[in-house]
Amino acid sequence: MEIVALAGGVGASKLLLGLTRVMDARALTIVVNTGDDIVLHGLHISPDLDIVTYTLAGAVNPKTGWGLRGDTFSALKILKRYAREDWFNLGDRDLATHIHRTATLRSGETLTEATDAIRRAWGVEARILPMSDAPVPTLIETEIGVLHFQEYLVKHRAALNVKKIIFDRADVARPAPGALEAMASAEGIVVCPSNPLISIGPILAVPGMREALRARRERVVAVCPIVGGKSLKGPSDKMMKELGHEVSALGVARMYRDFAGTMMVDSADAAQKGAIEALGMQVVVRPTVMGSEADKEKLARAVLGVLQKSALAGAAG
Amino acid sequence: MEIVALAGGVGASKLLLGLTRVMDARALTIVVNTGDDIVLHGLHISPDLDIVTYTLAGAVNPKTGWGLRGDTFSALKILKRYAREDWFNLGDRDLATHIHRTATLRSGETLTEATDAIRRAWGVEARILPMSDAPVPTLIETEIGVLHFQEYLVKHRAALNVKKIIFDRADVARPAPGALEAMASAEGIVVCPSNPLISIGPILAVPGMREALRARRERVVAVCPIVGGKSLKGPSDKMMKELGHEVSALGVARMYRDFAGTMMVDSADAAQKGAIEALGMQVVVRPTVMGSEADKEKLARAVLGVLQKSALAGAAG
Numbered sequence: 007m008e009i010v011a012l013a014g015g016v017g018a019s020k021l022l023l024g025l026t027r028v029m030d031a032r033a034l035t036i037v038v039n040t041g042d043d044i045v046l047h048g049l050h051i052s053p054d055l056d057i058v059t060y061t062l063a064g065a066v067n068p069k070t071g072w073g074l075r076g077d078t079f080s081a082l083k084i085l086k087r088y089a090r091e092d093w094f095n096l097g098d099r100d101l102a103t104h105i106h107r108t109a110t111l112r113s114g115e116t117l118t119e120a121t122d123a124i125r126r127a128w129g130v131e132a133r134i135l136p137m138s139d140a141p142v143p144t145l146i147e148t149e150i151g152v153l154h155f156q157e158y159l160v161k162h163r164a165a166l167n168v169k170k171i172i173f174d175r176a177d178v179a180r181p182a183p184g185a186l187e188a189m190a191s192a193e194g195i196v197v198c199p200s201n202p203l204i205s206i207g208p209i210l211a212v213p214g215m216r217e218a219l220r221a222r223r224e225r226v227v228a229v230c231p232i233v234g235g236k237s238l239k240g241p242s243d244k245m246m247k248e249l250g251h252e253v254s255a256l257g258v259a260r261m262y263r264d265f266a267g268t269m270m271v272d273s274a275d276a277a278q279k280g281a282i283e284a285l286g287m288q289v290v291v292r293p294t295v296m297g298s299e300a301d302k303e304k305l306a307r308a309v310l311g312v313l314q315k316s317a318l319a320g321a322a323g
Numbered sequence: 324m325e326i327v328a329l330a331g332g333v334g335a336s337k338l339l340l341g342l343t344r345v346m347d348a349r350a351l352t353i354v355v356n357t358g359d360d361i362v363l364h365g366l367h368i369s370p371d372l373d374i375v376t377y378t379l380a381g382a383v384n385p386k387t388g389w390g391l392r393g394d395t396f397s398a399l400k401i402l403k404r405y406a407r408e409d410w411f412n413l414g415d416r417d418l419a420t421h422i423h424r425t426a427t428l429r430s431g432e433t434l435t436e437a438t439d440a441i442r443r444a445w446g447v448e449a450r451i452l453p454m455s456d457a458p459v460p461t462l463i464e465t466e467i468g469v470l471h472f473q474e475y476l477v478k479h480r481a482a483l484n485v486k487k488i489i490f491d492r493a494d495v496a497r498p499a500p501g502a503l504e505a506m507a508s509a510e511g512i513v514v515c516p517s518n519p520l521i522s523i524g525p526i527l528a529v530p531g532m533r534e535a536l537r538a539r540r541e542r543v544v545a546v547c548p549i550v551g552g553k554s555l556k557g558p559s560d561k562m563m564k565e566l567g568h569e570v571s572a573l574g575v576a577r578m579y580r581d582f583a584g585t586m587m588v589d590s591a592d593a594a595q596k597g598a599i600e601a602l603g604m605q606v607v608v609r610p611t612v613m614g615s616e617a618d619k620e621k622l623a624r625a626v627l628g629v630l631q632k633s634a635l636a637g638a639a640g
Contacts, residue, residue: 047422047423047426048426048429049422078397080416080419081398081415081416081418081419081422083416083419084416084419084420084423085419087419088419088420088423088441088444089444098398099397099398099400099401101398101415101418101422102397102400102401102402102404102405103401103405105364105366105398105422106364106407108365109365109407112365124405127404127405128404
C-alpha cells in the first residue's frame with residue numbers, strides 16, 4: 007500500500023516512526039515542510055527534514071525530538087566567540103549535515119537530491135521529499151516587524167503576537183519532483199499531526215499541492231494536532247488563536263475540510279464529532295497522544311486502517 | 324620597533340610566539356602563506372593563518388602544532404558518513420573558524436578582514452595578514468598528475484615525487500592591503516624558518532612581495548629551516564632535493580640571497596658560514612631548534628638583536 011505523508015517536524019515524526027514500523031517503509035513517501043529552512047552562518051539548515059530523517063534513523067535526540075542523540079556543542083561556542091548569532095542550536099554532528107547539504111546545493115544538486123542522499127546515508131528506507139526545491143521561507147509579521155519563522159519561534163520563543171503568516175515566494179515555487187505524482191498514485195495520504203499554520207500550511211501554499219490533495223480527498227486522513235483545545239507541541243494553539251481560528255479539532259477541521267475526507271481526532275474531542283461531520287468530513291475518534299513507542303505504532307495502524315477502508319470503498323465505488 | 328614576519332605554519336609559529344613574548348606584539352605584522360588554502364566541504368580553510376592565530380592565542384594543539392587544543396572530531400565522522408573526503412582533519416571547534424571565515428567571505432568581506440576579525444576574537448595582539456586576498460593555490464606536479472598542495476601533503480603524505488611547484492594565479496594576485504606598506508616602513512623583516520619552497524615561496528610569488536624585500540635587503544634576516552641537512556618539520560628537505568636544490572643552509576641561502584641581507588643558521592651548520600658569506604650575505608650562527616618555550620624566546624631575542632644592529636647600521640649609514 008503506497009502511502010504519502012505530509013509532515014512538519016517533531017509531532018509528525020512520531021507518527022512517521024510508527025508508520026515505518028507497521029508497513030513497508032519503502033512504500034512511504036514523506037513530503038516535508040521546508041518553510042522553516044534558514045541559512046545561518048552560510049549553512050542551509052532544514053530543521054524539519056532533519057528531524058524526520060534523524061527520527062526514522064533512530065538517531066534523533068530523544069529528549070528534544072530534534073538534533074542528534076549525544077551531540078556536543080563545541081563549534082557553537084566558537085561561533086559565539088566570533089560574535090555570530092547563537093540563538094539557533096547547532097550540534098557538532100548535526101553541523102556536518104548542514105555543511106554537507108550546503109556543499110551539495112552549491113555543487114548544483116537540488117534540495118530533493120541532497121535530502122535523498124542524506125536519508126540514504128542514515129539508512130532510512132522511507133522516501134523523504136522537501137515540499138519544494140525552491141526556498142519558500144515562512145515569515146511571521148509581528149508587532150516588532152516581519153521575522154523569519156525561526157527568529158519568531160527560537161529567538162523570540164514564540165512570545166510575540168502573530169499578525170500574519172507569509173509564505174514568501176510560494177507563488178513561484180513548484181512542488182519537489184515526484185511529490186504530485188506520489189500523491190496522485192498513493193492509496194492513501196496522511197496529514198500528520200503538525201502545526202496546521204506553519205508546518206502543513208507552507209506545503210499547501212506551494213502551487214499544485216492543495217489541488218493534488220483535493221483530487222484525492224476521499225483518500226486523505228488528517229490527524230488532528232489539537233487535543234482538548236491545546237497543541238501537543240509548539241505554538242499551534244497560540245498562533246491559531248491570534249489569527250482568529252477556533253483552537254479546537256473543529257478549528258483544524260475547518261482549515262482542512264476542502265482536502266481531507268477524514269479527520270482523526272483524539273478521544274478527548276469526541277464531543278466535536280458531529281460538528282466536524284457537519285463540515286462534510288468523516289470523523290474517527292482514537293487516542294492520538296503518542297507518549298510511548300507502542301502509542302506511535304497503534305496510531306499508525308489506526309491511520310492505515312482508515313486508509314485501507316477508504317481504498318476498499320474507492321475500489322467498490 | 325616595527326617588525327614584519329613572513330610565515331608559513333608550524334615552524335614559523337614557534338618563532339612568532341617567541342617574538343610576541345619578547346617585544347610589543349602590537350608592533351608585529353605577520354604576512355602568512357595562503358597557498359595552502361583549500362575549499363573543502365564548501366568551507367574556506369586557511370591552514371597557516373589558523374596555525375599562526377591559534378598558536379599566538381595559546382590555543383593550538385600542542386601535540387600537532389595545528390588545530391585547537393582538546394578539539395573533538397564528531398562532525399568529521401558524520402561528514403564521512405555522507406561519503407565526503409575525510410583525509411583532511413577538521414576538529415569540531417576548528418570547523419567553527421572555517422564556517423565563520425566562509426560566511427564572512429561570502430558576505431563580501433576580504434580574507435584580510437576575515438583574518439583580522441578572527442585574530443581579534445582570539446585576543447591576538449599581533450597583526451596577521453594573508454599574503455593576498457586573492458586565491459593563489461599551490462599546485463604540485465607529480466607522477467600522478469597535478470595536485471593541490473594539501474592533497475600532496477596530507478592525502479598522499481608527501482610520498483609522491485615533486486616535478487614542479489605551481490603558484491596558480493599568482494601573476495594576477497595582489498599583496499594583501501597593508502603588507503607592502505608594512506614591509507616598506509618596518510625596522511626589520513624576519514623570514515621565519517618555514518619551507519622555502521611552499522611556505523615562503525608562495526608569498527614571494529605574489530607580485531611586489533619579492534621586490535619589497537629586496538628594497539629592504541639589509542633589514543631582512545632569514546632564519547634557516549634546514550638544520551644539519553634536514554628539515555626540522557615537514558617535507559622541505561625531500562622537496563628541495565627533488566627539485567634540484569642542495570639540502571643545506573647554503574641551499575636555502577642561494578634561494579634567499581637576493582632579498583635577505585642576513586641568514587641565521589644553526590650551530591650545526593657553522594661550517595657553511597664562509598660559503599654563505601661568499602653569496603654576499605651576513606651569517607649569524609645560533610641554536611635555532613626551538614624545543615622549549617625558552618628556546619623560542621631566545622631565538623626571537625637573537626633575531627631582534629640582529630635587526631636592531633642592522634637598524635643602527637642603517638641609521639649610521
